[in-house]
Structure formats: structure tokens, C-alpha cells
Amino acid sequence: MNLHSADPVPSANHAHYLGMIPLFRRCKPEQMARLAQHAHIEHHPKGKILFISGDQTDSYFIILNGWVKLFRETLDGTQAIVDILTSRHMFGETALFEDKISPFSAEIVEQSTLLRLPLQVLENEIAADPALALSLLKVMAGYRRQQDQELEHTKIQSAPQRIGCFLLRLVDQRITGPFVIHLPYDKTLIASRLGMQPETFSRALTRLKDQTDIRIKGATIEGDSLDQLASFACSACSSSFPCKDKNC
């Protein structure tokens, strides 16, 4: 397996990908071209560490496909997962405001294709374009709200409720009829994403099944309506269902 392969296609072609993420949605074509000017595509195998918390870094990334885990770890090796991201998510841009030091580590958890972009160019564009700065501010405010809710959840939701909330974020919450959910990655990884042990996850999922009407077959979960799931999961949440922005 190749650890990293660069794509020879000219950078201008990569600008197209930038339009997929919220931060750059309103950029003008020439600005996108500048932002993408030194971009290149990278393929990474499962397990690859992109960078370590505390590292100096010059790049930020957009995920074209695959899954990436952001985490921090203590001296004794315990991991605290910051987030797990997939297609159309961006990461690493935070380093721009931390003296180019990344506040977390990043690891590929499913074989992934990434677009690597230079922080320097982003910095220049932000300094010159208040609209882009405002856009990034909005994105950061969103991160913050998401984190707020996560904190709230770990404090006041039970393990089964956190799982229910996690499941709700995997589907289109507007659908009213039957639904099918495919767990996007390992149950073990979901468990640590939710801050619990694999054993706890397994048992909590069983409890969730008993208390709602969902059915579980391996990594597939289905049910006849989201209502029961939502009322179970969201009863200990300050925001109401359906959750804005898929953050329960």
C-alpha cells in the first residue's frame, strides 16, 4: 500500500472541490483558483497518521472520501476523540490561529482521499477578504455550538440516549416513515467517539433497542419511525427535535 501518492492533474481542476464545503461556497471563481493553487490530492491507507497534536503544520485538508479521526491523547495513552469526519468535511484550518500548531492529531480510519491545501494561501485570502473571514467565523461558531452540545450530552445524557442521538444524526431527520441506518464505521470506534467503552456501547445499544422500536442486524439498524427514537434520545437535550443542523 502506498502511503501517499500525489496527483499530477493541475491545481486549477481542484478548485471545483472547494465549492463543496460551506466555507468556500460563496467564493468567486478566481478566489477559489487562488485558494486551490497549490492543492494536491492524496490517497491514504487506514491507520495512517496525518499529523500529531503539537506538530507544526502548513496544510489544511478537505476530505473527498473516507473517514478521518481527530483526537488527542494523554501521557498514559488514553484517547479523547475530538471528531470523526467524512466527505465534504474540512479539518486542520484551526492551526491558522494557533501559531500553525495543531491542537489535535489526525488519523485515517478508513482508506481516504484528501485534498491538501496550504494554510498560507488561506491566511492571505482571509486577510484580504472580509467576506471570507466572516464565512470562517460562521463556520467556527458552528463548531463551537456543536462542541457545546457535545459537552452537554456527555454531562446529562445516558449512554443509550447518546447512541440514539448519534443515530439521528446519520439520517435525514425529516423522513416520517420507516428508516434504515448503516453504521458508518466500527462499533468500537463509535463507542470511543461517544466517550464510552465498547462493552458499554454494546449493552447500551441493546437497552436502546428494548426501549424503542428499532431492530438491529450487525451494522444495520432499522425502524418504522424516528419519533420514538427521537423522543427517547432528545428528552435530555436542551434543543428540540428535529435537531437543527443534524446536531441533536
Add this chain to the structure above:
Amino acid sequence: MNLHSADPVPSANHAHYLGMIPLFRRCKPEQMARLAQHAHIEHHPKGKILFISGDQTDSYFIILNGWVKLFRETLDGTQAIVDILTSRHMFGETALFEDKISPFSAEIVEQSTLLRLPLQVLENEIAADPALALSLLKVMAGYRRQQDQELEHTKIQSAPQRIGCFLLRLVDQRITGPFVIHLPYDKTLIASRLGMQPETFSRALTRLKDQTDIRIKGATIEGDSLDQLASFACSACSSSFPCKDKNC
């Protein structure tokens, strides 16, 4: 007690306060004057609710003195405390990126003097001045890192460790000799700030005392060196002591 008293002094005099907070430290005098143009000073008694999560809001605040609690609550009344702030802290500016809806509630926990400022003016200045936008981005990145660490702490630190970490944030971490710490507010409030019950706080503080060399007399805590406290509290933390920016 008066619920709210406006100050008659012209707004230009208030610009001086803006220089105290990181966001505005580098602003030019005329920009500060514009930012402060509709500011006014408010005095609020303990218990006063400034605004409720979900409220439309037009103002942000700078605390001149006192203590303010930011929190969210669920349908059943459980509170999740977002932060507790004092002099030289700013709050409420997040609403700018959330359609002027505040994502949390704010309550005065100790009689406070606040400077109330209009969001609209801040919005205008940011849109016109990339340097100010960058400054706000830096502030927001700081919030994010702080939250990240808080999340990590609630997940992997024990109650006594969280208290130790909280204490370390109250002192100048560079001092090497004996130290004295005064708890800034109610133990009950500290407990909920740290996401635990008052009873748990009391017991955890006792356990912390047993495992380190600190001495406790009411709201005063002292010891001969921070080392032992730090090595106890920070062993389950991804950042190392002394903690950058007083965030252990």
C-alpha cells in the same frame, strides 16, 4: 436593589474599557470610539437573568466586575453550565453568527457591572476591517480549544483531578514556592461548573487533599508547591503542565 441603572457618562469614555479585552487590544482609537458609541454601563444584582437561550439579542457584554454564569437547560430543568466569567471577559458576541439568537442563557451570580454594546456596530466593523475579523477568529479559536479541553476533562479526568485542574487555573502557574488560592465563588457553583454535585465536590476535594499536600480552610486553599498538585491533576490531560493560557 435596582435591577438596572444606566450610566449617563458619554459613550466616548467607555472606549477605554474596550482596550482591556484581547479582541480590541489592537484597535485604533477611532475604531474603539465607534465600537463604544452606543455602549452603556449597567449594574445588576445577583440572580438577574440577562437573557435566555434562544432569545433574540442585540447586545454583547464586557464584564467590568462581578461574575456571570452562561448556561443551557433541558426541558426537565437540568442545567449545563457553559462558562462562568468575570472582569475583562466578553460574552454574547457569538450570537452574531447565529442569526442574533443566543445559544445559551446568562445569569448574574455575583453583583456585577457590565458594559453593554450593540452587536450591530461590531458587525459593521468586522465586515470593514479584516484585522478585527482576524482578531475575532483568534478569540473564537481560543474558545474552541478551551472547550475541547473541557470535553476531554469531563471524559477522562476524575472528579478530584478536575478540581485540581480548576485550582491550577486560578493561580499564576509559574510560581514555584508556597501558594494560596481563594475560591472565587460558591463551592456549589464550582461544583456545577465542573459538572458534578455539591456532595461529590466536597468529597472529591477531601480526596484531593489526601492525595496531595494542599490544606483547606473554608474557601481558602494553600500548599507549599504546585508541583504535586499539577502532577496529580495533569496526569490525565493531553496538555502538559504548566498549561498554556491557564487552561489545564
Add this chain to the structure above:
DNA sequence: CGAGGGTTTGAAGTGCATCAAATAGTGTGG
């Protein structure tokens, strides 16, 4: 088929929450 990782189940332990009650501390009016 057999090896190995992911997942589940069982049993026991730990830490925090909860309920209840005692104690300390603070401010009040007499």
C-alpha cells in the same frame, strides 16, 4: 479450516448521584 479482530456476555468493582440528615457559617432582628 483456522487465525484474528470485532462484538457480545458475564461477573465484579468503582465512582458519582441521590436521598437524608447533621453541622457550619452567615446575616437578621431583637
Add this chain to the structure above:
DNA sequence: CCACACTATTTGATGCACTTCAAACCCTCG
């Protein structure tokens, strides 16, 4: 200055949720 009321804090007893350790099971893939 004292007694009282009220709140903050501590202590005790008990319960529950999650963790930990151990082992079984299952599923995939060579």
C-alpha cells in the same frame, strides 16, 4: 451581643451506570 432563620457545606448510607477484566462468540479473510 445573642438567638434565630436560612443557606452552604459536610457526612452517611444506598443505588445505579459505567468500567474493568475475563471469556465466549461471531465473522471475515487468508
